[in-house]
Amino acid sequence: MSSPHEETRVQNTLEVNELQVSVADGLVAVHDVSFAIRRGESVGLVGESGSGKTLTCRAVLGLLPATGRVDAGRIVLGAGTDAVELTGARRSTWDQVRAVRIGAVFQDPASYLNPSLTVGHQLAEQLRVKGGLSRRAAQLRSIELFDEVGLHDPANVFHQYPHQLSGGMLQRVLIAIAVSCEPELLIADEATTALDVVIQAEILALLRRLRDTHGLSLLLVTHDLAVVAESCDRILVMYGGQVVESGPTDQVLRDPQHPYTQALMGVATIGSWHRRRLDVIPGQPPAAGEQMPGCRFAPRCAHAMAACVTGPVPVADLGGERTSRCVLADPLARDTSTTTAQAVSA
Template sequence: MSVGDGLVAVQDVSFEIGRGESVGLVGESGSGKTLTCRAALGLLPTTGRVDGGRIVLGEGPQAVELVGARRSTWDGVRAGRIGAVFQDPASYLNPSLTVGHQLAEQLRVKRGLRRRAAHDRAVELFAEVGLHDPAAVFHQYPHQLSGGMLQRVLIAIAISCEPELLIADEATTALDVVIQAEILALLRRLRETHALSLLLVTHDLAVVAESCERVLVMYGGQIVESGPTAQVLGDPQHPYTRALMAVATIGDWGRRRLDVIPGQPPAAGEEMPGCRFAPRCPVASAACTAGPVPVTDLGGGRTTRCVRSILDEAVPA
């Protein structure tokens, strides 16, 4: 995937999300998480494009290839089969229209409901996402609602057309911890009641540990480790995952000193001969920069992109 002047910002990214499954995508800012999501939504920047590979939604007769899809296909997919929730909900809502009008309008356009039916369904959805007095909220404008209420409104809009996949890109980042916990609980409940697949994008490993069955660790535009969440966080195999764990606050809220990962992540599109984490890695060797590092299958649904794993496999037991 490239953005402007042929710079390859995301490469060799491959993963699947099963029906009703929750998958976390974690990494530092600039690692390519949001760009990956926008590719799946057909919302890349005007200078961006998918240079190769496939993005397939669904399976069997309902499967749709999204790379190179026509606008008519995207119109049926976005806010239909795929819903999305982003970090700053106020920026995705029209400040001059009530939130109820915006939800009802989508129901009328996407689901073909008449005005009264769209109004009633909107109120039901507001109630489902935990908004108190949903009939009153229907007539309120975005500036009259708190950040947590706006995020619930955006979730109601995202699930209004019964999507198969919900992409939540840093959806809880700007919220306080109490509201964050409520939104995560809401997403879990919606997964169960709607059989939603969830791609939860975050930099917070505590959120992933609480909410996701599998985790994908992204760095420098590549997935460097993946697998069941408990296994990856309990026994990380890639040095970057270990570094993230070292600076995380999972179960360590009393820590006073803020730890950091030394160095800076690579710039988008920066060409590097080998492992993109090597300049910051405490165990890097000459082999790490000798050439491209392939993904190693560790078994049990786990993978890592590390030279040390390849070398370990090559040594006879």
């Protein structure tokens, strides 16, 4: 199976190709997801809750829930002689990849830290186990990392327990742990959602600085388009377990091509902080695993046509690294179909 970015593989930190993930009872929750992340690039993954963002990330991390599995597709980390096939990888391979070549930061950092151990002990332990440092070297490096992520008085923080630190400080601790072994890829899944706007801005600035200083690639999962606009080079828009639009962030946000992306822009406050009334996307997203023959957004789309529901909708190449999974991207389909959205959803 060839990659959609075969000619640029040498530049890619991660390639996901035609990924399919199922959950309980074999229900397919992620469908035909393909994307690549270049070295040093920041990619935003956006969409409503239940769109498949977190399942996609957990597939990349090999941390799917007990009922989840990868049914099809490929996940490749790195390039050339350093490339590792993660699809179906053994535990020994994951031990060499997680926390070493891939780091991860999640929402609610306190739930990922042991409350009975100091945060310094938890970081130092990873440096000893994954990085091979001595106890003394691990402690010194931990203090350096705490300083690098902007924690004041890092030597004191080293000896503190999670309950003694604020949410923003805990997120910085988790970032320090995630980048401690200098990974190629950092996955930040809703890492700023629970933080106030000031701390959120500081964390985003920290992630940008780490990209610049460490050359790592970033996959930033969020529902906040303003965060993506500020932090990401490219954007992937997910809906119903599929990537429905992708491209350079500024172009997609300025001129969205897929009706779902257009709807997201209508309900967002990005660039329109003075607005008092936001639009609403009618209807509900499909349930995970719900079978639909055509476009999964069609029941909620004001532009839906007969061609939208009669069969799978392919991803159209719009040029300039832009794609859209929409029949509107095909002028012939747009011109020949006259079925209204009301008839489609009836």
